[in-house]
Amino acid sequence: GDSVTQMEGPVTLSEEAFLTINCTYTATGYPSLFWYVQYPGEGLQLLLKATKADDKGSNKGFEATYRKETTSFHLEKGSVQVSDSAVYFCALSDPRGGGATNKLIFGTGTLLAVQP
């Protein structure tokens, strides 16, 4: 079945360092891809998304490009801040569900800790 694989954390970086969190997926169809962020004790917030191959999602300095040839959707940011410390989830929407009932399939999450 469909699945998402993320790099294991925690990822610890100094402020202003470059961030990459790897994400690869397995899907039988043509999924939409997402990155969600979860701050401590809170729910998930959509960070960015891409709906087709070669699309680039971007938000708050974060970027990810939908690479169909490598089935990847790696998250990058050029200069992280302490406030970026959170858990980041890569996810895909199941293309077989159809319509409004597509469910999200999540990776295991990657904890990012940014130190001042």
Add this chain to the structure above:
Amino acid sequence: GAVVSQHPSRVICKSGTSVKIECRSLDFQATTMFWYRQFPKQSLMLMATSNEGSKATYEQGVEKDKFLINHASLTLSTLTVTSAHPEDSSFYICSARDRGQGYTFGSGTRLTVV
């Protein structure tokens, strides 16, 4: 943007009692709601999918008689944990989907059963 309000944010209950968690879509009609459970330091596990006015579809391994889901209107879905036990302690998150609006998540409910 779309907002989903989830309550309560935290609840502590005694073993054997039932707890109801509510999710309301505040500014859109949620035709589909998803309920997730998150264990410490782990990903989100989809428990069930509910469509307004119909029975929920439960994922394999999720006890439908224990986790009762009601989606009686386009703006409200509830999850009731019946006869709760300490192993039901977890973080529960709802997510709503509307045509064209993507997925919007509630802020989660931390359930502790003592």
